[in-house]
Amino acid sequence: MSDPRELYQQVIIEHNKKPRNYGDLEPCTHHAHGLNPLCGDDIVLKVVVADGVVQDLRFLGEGCAISKASSSLMTVNVKGKSLAEAELMVEQFRAMIRGTLDTAVQPNVLGRLSLFQNVKNLPSRVKCAVLPWATLHSALHGLETVSTE
Amino acid sequence: MTTQTALPLDVAQVRRDFPALCTPFHGQPLIYLDSAVSGLTPRPVVERVSHYQSFEHTNVHRGVSTLSQEATDRFEEAREKVRAFINAPSSTQIVWTRGTTESINLVAQTFGRQQVHAGDEILLSAMEHHSNIVPWQLLAEEKGARIRVIPMNDAGELILDGLEQLLTPRTRILGVTHVSNVLGTINPVKEIIRRAHAQGVPVLVDGAQGVPHLPVDVTDLDADFYAFSGHKLSGPTGIGVLYGRRELLEAMPPWQGGGSMILSVTWEKTTFCPPPTKFEAGTPAIAQAIGLGSAIDYLLGLGLDRVGAHEHALLAYATERLQGIPGLRIIGQAKAKASVLSFVLDGIHPHDIGSILDSEGIVVRAGHHCAQPVMQRLGIPATTRASFSYFNTREEIDALVSGILKVQEIFK
Numbered sequence: 077m078s079d080p081r082e083l084y085q086q087v088i089i090e091h092n093k094k095p096r097n098y099g100d101l102e103p104c105t106h107h108a109h110g111l112n113p114l115c116g117d118d119i120v121l122k123v124v125v126a127d128g129v130v131q132d133l134r135f136l137g138e139g140c141a142i143s144k145a146s147s148s149l150m151t152v153n154v155k156g157k158s159l160a161e162a163e164l165m166v167e168q169f170r171a172m173i174r175g176t177l178d179t180a181v182q183p184n185v186l187g188r189l190s191l192f193q194n195v196k197n198l199p200s201r202v203k204c205a206v207l208p209w210a211t212l213h214s215a216l217h218g219l220e221t222v223s224t225e
Numbered sequence: 226m227t228t229q230t231a232l233p234l235d236v237a238q239v240r241r242d243f244p245a246l247c248t249p250f251h252g253q254p255l256i257y258l259d260s261a262v263s264g265l266t267p268r269p270v271v272e273r274v275s276h277y278q279s280f281e282h283t284n285v286h287r288g289v290s291t292l293s294q295e296a297t298d299r300f301e302e303a304r305e306k307v308r309a310f311i312n313a314p315s316s317t318q319i320v321w322t323r324g325t326t327e328s329i330n331l332v333a334q335t336f337g338r339q340q341v342h343a344g345d346e347i348l349l350s351a352m353e354h355h356s357n358i359v360p361w362q363l364l365a366e367e368k369g370a371r372i373r374v375i376p377m378n379d380a381g382e383l384i385l386d387g388l389e390q391l392l393t394p395r396t397r398i399l400g401v402t403h404v405s406n407v408l409g410t411i412n413p414v415k416e417i418i419r420r421a422h423a424q425g426v427p428v429l430v431d432g433a434q435g436v437p438h439l440p441v442d443v444t445d446l447d448a449d450f451y452a453f454s455g456h457k458l459s460g461p462t463g464i465g466v467l468y469g470r471r472e473l474l475e476a477m478p479p480w481q482g483g484g485s486m487i488l489s490v491t492w493e494k495t496t497f498c499p500p501p502t503k504f505e506a507g508t509p510a511i512a513q514a515i516g517l518g519s520a521i522d523y524l525l526g527l528g529l530d531r532v533g534a535h536e537h538a539l540l541a542y543a544t545e546r547l548q549g550i551p552g553l554r555i556i557g558q559a560k561a562k563a564s565v566l567s568f569v570l571d572g573i574h575p576h577d578i579g580s581i582l583d584s585e586g587i588v589v590r591a592g593h594h595c596a597q598p599v600m601q602r603l604g605i606p607a608t609t610r611a612s613f614s615y616f617n618t619r620e621e622i623d624a625l626v627s628g629i630l631k632v633q634e635i636f637k
Contacts (some may be wrong), residue, residue, distance in 0.1 A: 080584040140574035
């Protein structure tokens with residue numbers, strides 16, 4: 077078995093203990109509820125988008141260290157990004173966890189989010205890491221629907 | 226069995242019957258503390274299933290061939306083993322199902338549909354598994370009936386003081402688990418059944434976690450229905466049992482229709498077999514039933530009293546060791562417990578505990594254990610659960626304790 081410290085790195089432990097951007101955000105322009113029924117991970121993500129940029133986002137909810145740290149680091153890294161950049165991050169994060177993107181050799185916009193790459197070795201935890209990103213995608217997808225009307 | 230009490234279980238010998246315990250798993254010994262989720266299968270059961278499937282198999286209750294007759298005999302012998310195991314009056318009261326869940330659904334969809342009407346009540350306990358909640362909710366929704374709940378205290382014991390008030394003239398059935406899969410609580414089902422019967426209410430006992438740990442005597446309990454699964458008894462998956470009181474089984478309508486369960490079929494009218502065949506449409510899980518019979522033989526060969534004594538000693542030792550870990554809280558402190566031990570750690574989610582223990586080769590369950598109302602009652606999202614079987618050792622519990630300390634070290 078792999079050393080659990082490869083996954084539970086200090087950054088993840090620290091963000092689990094003190095999650096950034098944790099709390100409610102009102103008024104918001106977009107929100108989504110992410111649920112991982114198998115584990116019980118449950119997050120509510122609220123986003124403020126203006127001028128095509130994610131101005132602010134916060135999350136609330138219960139979950140394991142992986143989902144909480146993933147949520148926290150996502151908010152830190154997505155804040156201030158354009159919608160296109162945010163969607164690219166969603167896509168690349170998923171690819172990294174699926175094992176189709178090797179952040180060490182392939183160009184990417186994930187930066188320090190690559191510390192979650194070891195999750196791909198723990199299939200039972202993949203959903204925990206991806207949950208906030210899937211929730212962000214849902215929230216932003218709402219924006220697309222709204223903007224086309 | 227009583228003649229075997231003189232000697233304790235030879236655990237080292239027993240472990241040699243389990244290939245999974247004798248083979249490195251990802252490079253380290255497998256420490257299996259998850260028998261409440263499913264029992265490991267001992268070699269004699271694997272071999273019995275293999276032998277049946279290799280040499281004895283054809284369909285049962287069909288045709289005149291010697292092969293078919295012998296397959297039918299083996300299949301019905303397994304039913305008789307189950308009958309004796311739970312001391313049912315007759316093997317005609319043993320219905321094969323896919324598992325506990327299907328057994329309960331069968332009762333809800335036949336007995337329930339016949340007996341439960343708008344405004345009626347179904348009484349369940351606060352510590353039921355989803356399998357003894359959802360089938361009743363579906364029925365209640367369909368009929369306009371109401372679910373009521375027997376409460377439990379913080380220790381995880383049912384509060385039975387108000388039972389007579391919960392048993393009203395509208396109560397059509399009471400469903401209760403023999404042993405809680407989360408808390409380990411052994412419920413006083415005999416007393417509950419006696420008091421329900423005094424009000425004329427029949428009782429279904431979910432025995433999924435009961436039969437692996439306790440000697441079960443449905444006649445002594447006076448249970449109306451008793452449901453359990455083969456795989457939690459170290460038998461195959463896909464086979465389970467519904468025991469039912471004879472008059473109830475006879476009065477219940479068929480559930481699924483098809484081959485086997487009929488006496489005669491014409492376009493005008495079909496007549497049905499008596500129980501249990503009435504409830505067994507189609508080709509059953511033959512090898513699995515024979516495998517369950519073999520698993521019962523295996524368990525009886527070890528001696529139920531010796532198994533119980535060993536598991537009880539493991540639970541006492543694990544409780545003492547885990548209580549000594551700062552920041553750990555045991556969930557479920559009932560006076561009467563089977564060898565199921567749930568716990569939470571301050572500030573650490575059970576899934577993280579489960580993953581780190583897994584990296585140490587220790588298999589536990591982390592989550593809500595298909596009992597979300599129990600989690601809601603206790604105000605926790607999930608627990609980590611270690612469950613102990615007759616093949617587990619004190620050394621494995623020591624490894625669990627070391628693993629928990631490692632989790633705390635990583636999260637420090």
